[in-house]
Amino acid sequence: MLDVRRIYVEPEAAALPRGQQVLARWPDAELVEVASHWDIPELHGDEANVDRWVRIKTEALVLGVKKSLTARPNGRSSDFIAPSTANGCAMACAYCYVPRRKGYSNPITVFANIDRITGYLARHVARQGSKPEPNQCDPQAWVYDIGENSDCSVDATVSDNVRDLVDLFRGLPTAKASFATKHVNRDLLGWDPQGRTRIRFSLMPDRVSRLVDVRTDRVAERIAAIDDFVEAGYEVHLNLSPVIVHDGWLEDWAELLEQVADGTSARTKAQLAAEVIMLTHNEALHDVNLRWHPKAEQVLWRPELQQGKRSQTGGWNVRYRTGAKGRYVAQLTDLLTERLPSCRVRYAF
Ligand code: SF4
Numbered sequence: 001m002l003d004v005r006r007i008y009v010e011p012e013a014a015a016l017p018r019g020q021q022v023l024a025r026w027p028d029a030e031l032v033e034v035a036s037h038w039d040i041p042e043l044h045g046d047e048a049n050v051d052r053w054v055r056i057k058t059e060a061l062v063l064g065v066k067k068s069l070t071a072r073p074n075g076r077s078s079d080f081i082a083p084s085t086a087n088g089c090a091m092a093c094a095y096c097y098v099p100r101r102k103g104y105s106n107p108i109t110v111f112a113n114i115d116r117i118t119g120y121l122a123r124h125v126a127r128q129g130s131k132p133e134p135n136q137c138d139p140q141a142w143v144y145d146i147g148e149n150s151d152c153s154v155d156a157t158v159s160d161n162v163r164d165l166v167d168l169f170r171g172l173p174t175a176k177a178s179f180a181t182k183h184v185n186r187d188l189l190g191w192d193p194q195g196r197t198r199i200r201f202s203l204m205p206d207r208v209s210r211l212v213d214v215r216t217d218r219v220a221e222r223i224a225a226i227d228d229f230v231e232a233g234y235e236v237h238l239n240l241s242p243v244i245v246h247d248g249w250l251e252d253w254a255e256l257l258e259q260v261a262d263g264t265s266a267r268t269k270a271q272l273a274a275e276v277i278m279l280t281h282n283e284a285l286h287d288v289n290l291r292w293h294p295k296a297e298q299v300l301w302r303p304e305l306q307q308g309k310r311s312q313t314g315g316w317n318v319r320y321r322t323g324a325k326g327r328y329v330a331q332l333t334d335l336l337t338e339r340l341p342s343c344r345v346r347y348a349f
Contacts, residue, residue: 001090001183001215002108002157005059006030008040012112013063019112022063022159029061037064037109044103050291053105054215057090061158062109069120071144076347077200077239077275078145078178079137080124083117085161086110087149091182092214094289094296095242095279098149104288108150114161118168125175136347138176143198144169147179154183162188169196180239182216184225189232199229200239200275203260205252208244212296219256223263230268238343240336241277245320245328246299253332257339269342276332276348278325281306283316 004026011033013019023031034040043060071080088106089098099106111117121144128142137143146152146165156162169177170193178198188199204212206219213219229236238260243253264272279300286301306318320328329348336343 016112066111078143141176152179153181153185198235238274242279272343
């Protein structure tokens, strides 16, 4: 997936041990010094790059320093969003919200100040004490999403940042790391997480995934990996997202859930849980996608099923219409209960 030819690097990041490790991994890459990973117009200006995204995602890497460290309260899939150790992604799902902040080509930026990030997280976890009562994130542990702005399974091919986080949480009995992924990185199987990292494999019916999941591993491959990750000491949940409504969508989901039921062990099923997230989309992303992947927009942009809302930043976001959306969620969660009865739904919206 990566064939790094050029690394855009902040000098402060290059001087850190993690920065040096990344630079040593691609010794022949051209180095381009940048003042800030936020401001690299030749990478992030979507207008100019729309035809070159995949090449940029494959060949460019950014090495920076994470300046502000905060763990934001979340409450849906996790209790907190941990400070990112990377942002951007080498994959290119048509519905992905990750590129919105940095422009659409959005190759991986890896943050080299991992020691500051893990130190911050350890102190944040310590300050919380024990979780006072179960919630939808977890019955006992404070859950920290470590992959809000990237895919950690791919990030782990770039640097040891994700491994350092798995190592950190192994020693934190009151907390858990968690990330969603569409890539199967079997290197992670040797990391001995001892149940303190939750991997959420993202799944949707293969027919639609082939249209909208670009450069990801195939859904069947993700399902086939679930038992291996459970055996390796991970908690594995399902991230059923985004749920896209199209003709025959429930039949496709029934087939997918059958595949999970048939392809996972009793041990896996006993620890399984799922989050269900209906598609939201965005007009700016829709306009960009029309220029490179109009077929995806035939299932993502459905004005007859969707309603819009102005976002705080002034963008126009759409989601399935009130009432209908509730029905879709109920239909899918009922199906889940029928086909995968041991899999509890952590949340659905
Ligand atoms: S794998 Fe995740 S982060 Fe990467 S493009 Fe797809 S949705 Fe975005």
